[in-house]
Amino acid sequence: MLRPVTIVEYDPEWPSLYEKEKGEIIGAIGQIVKSIEHIGSTSVPELAAKPIIDIMAGVDSEAEADRCAAILADIGYDDVTPQPENPDWYYCLGKRLDGIYCHLHLVRQGSAFLEDHLLFRDYLRESPRTAREYHELKKELAAKYKYDRLGYNLAKTDFIRSIVEMARKKRDSMLKQSSTRSSHSSDHP
Numbered sequence: 001m002l003r004p005v006t007i008v009e010y011d012p013e014w015p016s017l018y019e020k021e022k023g024e025i026i027g028a029i030g031q032i033v034k035s036i037e038h039i040g041s042t043s044v045p046e047l048a049a050k051p052i053i054d055i056m057a058g059v060d061s062e063a064e065a066d067r068c069a070a071i072l073a074d075i076g077y078d079d080v081t082p083q084p085e086n087p088d089w090y091y092c093l094g095k096r097l098d099g100i101y102c103h104l105h106l107v108r109q110g111s112a113f114l115e116d117h118l119l120f121r122d123y124l125r126e127s128p129r130t131a132r133e134y135h136e137l138k139k140e141l142a143a144k145y146k147y148d149r150l151g152y153n154l155a156k157t158d159f160i161r162s163i164v165e166m167a168r169k170k171r172d173s174m175l176k177q178s179s180t181r182s183s184h185s186s187d188h189p
Contacts, residue, residue, distance in 0.1 A: 005142045005152045007048050014042040018053050021095075021102055025057065028075050029068045033057045034109040039117045041138070044124045048135050052101045056117055058109030065090035065106040077104060088113040119167035120160060130163060 018038040025036060040054030041047045059065050069080055069091050079094030088111035093104040107114050124131040137159055145152035 002147045003149075004146045005149055006050060007138050007142045008051050009048050010046045011042075011051075014049075014053060017097055017100065017102075018043070018055065021053060021055065021097065024075050025055065025072070025104065028071050029057075032064050032068055032071075033059055035114075037118060037121075039105075039121050040103075041134075043121050044131055046128070047124065047131050048138065051099075052103055053097065054103050054105065056105045056107055056114060058107055058111075058114055059090070060109055062090055068106055069093060072104065086113065116164045119164050119171065123163050123167035123170075134159065134163075 015038070022036055022038075026033070035056075035058040037043075037056050038053070039056045040052065041049030042051075042053050057068070059068060069077070072093055073080075076095045077093040081092045081094070083089040083092060088108040089105060090108070091104075091106045093106065095102045095104070124134060137156065141152050141155045145155060
């Protein structure tokens with residue numbers, strides 16, 4: 001049976017659930033992963049979301065992702081979906097937590113795929129107005145694509161891409177300004 005796309009109001013427990021699950025993941029594969037981040041809508045304060053804690057962990061290779069997937073089965077990640085169409089995204093692993101789902105995305109460390117997710121998350125955290133726009137879009141699309149998760153996700157793509165591009169430009173501008181300031185300050189004793 002298809003599960004409907006359901007958007008729920010922000011739950012202040014989501015960061016705690018992430019931290020708890022992060023501890024379990026690090027306990028299991030901490031010697032393999034290079035980074036671990038809370039991503040997706042549940043990582044943005046006050047943003048409504050599907051009740052899924054999305055976690056992204058960076059690894060150096062597909063072989064490391066395979067090792068992690070095998071180990072993570074021992075802590076409940078029994079829903080394993082390979083992602084062969086994206087060379088930087090190896091697996092989406094699923095686990096049921098206290099009344100909520102957890103998706104752990106094993107990705108290539110340092111990839112644009114990982115960077116884009118962090119840019120999007122950070123931009124929404126810094127821009128409540130944009131987060132509200134995204135909230136409204138998600139509610140509208142969840143009603144339109146209630147039993148079509150792929151359609152729902154595809155319909156958000158243009159909005160997400162535009163935010164990632166704005167975030168990248170903002171970051172690059174800040175880096176350029178910082179570089180200019182430091183080169184000017186080194187000119188003066």
